[in-house]
Amino acid sequence: MYSIITTLIKWVTIGVFIAPVPAYPSEHNRELGSATLDCEKTVHVHCGKTPSALMRSGHQLWVVFTQQDRVYFTTSNNQGASYSPAVAVNSQPEKIYNNGENRPKIAIGKHGEVLLSWSKKTAGKFTGDIRFSRSIDNGKTFELPYTVNDDGLLATHRFDSLQVTDSGKIYLAWIDKRNRVAARKNGESYVGAALYYAVSNDNGASFSDNYKVADSSCECCRIAIAAHGEDEAAVLWRHIFPGSIRDHAAAILKPNGESSHIRATMDNWQINACPHHGPDMIRATNTSTSTSTNNPNISGMKNDNAYHIVWFSNGDDHKGIYYGLQNLNTGLQSQLYRVDDNAGASHPQLAQYGDRLFIAWKLFDGENTHIRLILSEDNGLSFVDKGTVLSTGASSDHPLLIEGKDGIYLSWHTSQQGYRVKAL
């Protein structure tokens, strides 16, 4: 009876009368300078969603993005003025997580392979699989994508993060609920999700078994990942500490599956909620010109363990976006700096070029969304406000920072102007 009634209401509403249409700006046409793209019919980075990018050899832009149910790869030799035809990575369409802080990732392999990862939506709630594909011919063709999580469970495996080490090992870390599923089966409680990873020692032809880093990670925030030493990776993620404190933890991941984690941030954010707001992290000593030895806050630390981090908290002790210099071995943090405590500030990114440390983030002012930038020329001891880099009055993706041969670039997708790459 109930379904008949509801069907009738639907039929009456939809069939006989014109249903109200949300007053959206058109999603289908992107006006880009003099050109207009019909995004209904065109596969293009301007029409897609959630692009991630890097500069190959410092100048050729490599971009991965999603459109409909596919992951695509495209390149640009003129810093985004024009793009090569997009190549579909998955020939079979699959649902791809490209909302919240989910996006496909891109890295370059030891021998120039294009390495891609993403999270595929599976049939359940919050469930997914970690997918990987690579190209060994500069992105002309991609190998059949495969699933990296090895539990075969319909469970959460999402928020993949991809990192290649100096030695060429490939790390994939992600949020995983296999232990939660197991606990529930046994009638036990389980807080949050877990952090898992796998390593490829053969340039992405295959991945190792899955290794657990920690139980009780937060469930819906991106994981920051960076290289550590020659063949290890460092990760920083929002964790659930005792008392439902959602601050950050960090760990060094070893190729043999060993890891240990520390508490990184001390914000005291006690909450059982989804912030949808993960951190970013880069190695503090990733350039030969680093001034770290002149920095009293780093000297005395083993430099291998010094990382620049940015994160968001709404805790009792810190509210807003913060920067800090983090020792991943001792947990010691210095140079704490409040980047922006406006409620409309979100999704900070870090990049370093020579002695210059960049932090970009998104700020909504009530009408428009701006990409803000601050710059440090003393390795994070002090920052200079560089103002707004780009703005939009429409919807927009999170900003990314990428390193080129001659500096750092902002990578940002907006629904109005498509994908933009801008030298900072």
Place this chain on the structure above:
Amino acid sequence: MASISRGTHLSRVTVSKPFNWFSIAIVTAVCIAGSLPNAAEPSSVKTFENKPFYHNSLRKIESSYLGQPFLLSVWSRECAPCIKELATLARLKAEYPALNLVLISTDPIENTSETNSLLTELGHPNTVNSWAYADEQAEKLRYSIDKNWYGEMPRSYFYDSKGKRKATSGLLSEALLRNWIHKSVKPR
């Protein structure tokens, strides 16, 4: 996986259905008048679908509950604690029909069928006063709800009869909700 207690809710939904004949009459009458409301309706009119939440919708919701306490809950399908809380809210709403409950989903209204089926699964009747984000620039809607809110969910606003509200973030305990209901809603 999100911990969702299922099972008993569906039967409760079925039991409360006769009310929908009234809904049909109202919806049909409104349709015949030629203007389907796309903003806030008086609380006596319940529609089947999620209503589009625009930057000016909160003001309309607030004026539709003028002089009455109500609970505004902002949630997302991507938020596990929200799913837990929605199940509790469905039970409490069934227990206290006089509870003025407003739900705003931050998931785009284009995917409204997924949102609707989740609400149904969690035990919410089709009469629930449910809204979904209908502006591509989601920041604008967040700002319109609360410019001091960082976007974490679930986010709840307890409105008193004078229109004053108290905001909290994070999963609300059933005890806290019951406490507020006992103070704000007349027992049936």
